[in-house]
Amino acid sequence: MxxxxxxxxxxxxxxxxxxxxxxxxxxxxxxxxxxxxxxxxxxxxxxxxxxxxxxxxxxxxxxxxxxxxxxxxxxxxxxxxxxxxxxxxxxxxxxxxxxxxxxxxxxxxxxxxxxxxxxxRRTHRAGFTTLPVPGRTIEALVQQAGAEGALLTPVEHPRAIEVLSALTTAAQALQSVDRRFTLELVRWAAPPGSPRGDGVPAGGYPDTPPRTEPAFAQRDYGGAHGWGAPTDQRMSTSPGVVALLTTSGDSRREWVAAGQALQRVLLHASGYGISAAFHTQALELPPMRELLRTELCAGRFPQMIMRLGITFDDGAGTRRxxxxxxxxxxxxx
The missing domain is CATH 3.40.109.10 (NADH Oxidase)
Structure with missing residues (x-):
């Protein structure tokens, strides 16, 4: 029409x-x-x-x-x-x-x-292929975030990537032994065949957590149930392009702006066959988030840690x- x-x-x-x-x-x-x-x-x-x-x-x-x-x-x-x-x-x-x-x-x-x-567009919770993300596409994604008042920064230094990996792994470990975090995660993990229109479906993540080098811990939605889709053996151990989305302030207005910038980046990336995996564990623990702000974000406030890469993911989404x-x-x- x-x-x-x-x-x-x-x-x-x-x-x-x-x-x-x-x-x-x-x-x-x-x-x-x-x-x-x-x-x-x-x-x-x-x-x-x-x-x-x-x-x-x-x-x-x-x-x-x-x-x-x-x-x-x-x-x-x-x-x-x-x-x-x-x-x-x-x-x-x-x-x-x-x-x-x-x-x-x-x-x-x-x-x-x-x-x-x-x-x-789909959120990705597994590994990426060996296909590289073109540099000019990453530059375009940076511009898209800037158009909405946020800064998307590709993390290029190997040591900085290792720091993000270590913080993500540590945060995941801390949350996994905290019953409050575990129960909250369970609430939003849908079992296989569930008719619910929200939460993370059992087919929305791999049955075996993907291993990247350096490692970026994934949420354990399946827990001890063994839920998840069969692991795709075509995926590499590369973490893809690691990036930080930051804002100059940390008010409610900046949070809304960060969300608009994030979606603009994701839709643009999707048009080029690029998916994003999110790692928010460290941002949910105030001391770690503050460490990231001062040591890796030049005083800007980190709103999202993500990995960008090319996948073969074509699973169905779930919405209310x-x-x-x-x-x-x-x-x-």
Whole structure:
């Protein structure tokens, strides 16, 4: 359907439907949407916040920011200009943004390409192939993050990569012996055949944790159950391109900006067949996060540690149904 043939109501519904496919920590999908007239409210769902690993709601707002960018992108794909107010009401902290469907625009090829990756992009939890990520593509990803007010820094020095590996491994070990973290992880690990539309499905990670050199510990969603997809033997031991996403500040506004930057980077990368694996364990332990800020991030605040690489991952995603996340206040929609 041509963009100029899409009604505002259709554009709103399709934008919210697309926003469900944003990435979120443990696939918690900590967001909801309300539509009134031509305005869409993007709200954080604090009931889905990780109480143990995310007490301040930082990861929740990063997830919400990713959803906001997805929604913005789809509104533009459908031929309308999104007019966005981020954190518009201090008295309503759960209200992350209001997006108004503005005047008609002609979406350019780049926006349409990003929109086409929304349902294709997948979080990767295994190894990468030996195929290299082109340097010019990494440079483009840095530019995409900058366009949303964040800094994406590829980590090139081998010693710095080893530090990130060691901190990730240490954080994973500490969390694995802490019953609070373990129970929280179990809550979001879906067993094989589960019909639930959230959490990490058993086919969303390998049955044997991938080994990279240096090693980057993965979450143990399967625990002692032996859940997980068969390990792909085509994957190499390379960690891929290790990168840090940082912001100059650490307020709620920067967290939302980090989420928008993250999703912009991920959608651009997906268009080139590049996937991302996330390692947030060290960022969930304040002393380790502070160490990273001062020693590796030049005083900037680390919001995400990721590895980028090329995979053969084509698994299906899992999301809650649209009626579960959408409140319609305008019956004309």
């Amino acid at each position: 041509r963009s100029d043939a899409v009604t505002r109501s259709d554009a709103i519904r399709e934008a919210v439907d697309a926003a469900r496919w944003a990435p979120s920590v443990h696939n918690t999908q900590p967001w909801s949407f309300a539509v009134a007239g031509e305005e869409i409210s993007v709200r954080a769902d604090s009931d889905r916040r990780l109480r143990v690993s995310d007490p301040a709601g930082r990861q929740m707002l990063i997830s919400g920011g990713a959803s906001l960018f997805t929604l913005r992108t789809m509104v533009r794909c459908k031929g309308y200009e999104p007019e966005v107010l981020v954190l518009p009401d201090p008295d309503r902290p759960a209200l992350l943004a209001i997006v108004r469907v503005g005047g008609r625009v002609t979406p350019d090829e780049y926006v349409l390409r990003l929109g086409g990756e929304i349902r294709v 149904a649209l009626p579960e996340v959408l409140e319609v206040r305008d019956q004309g929609l």
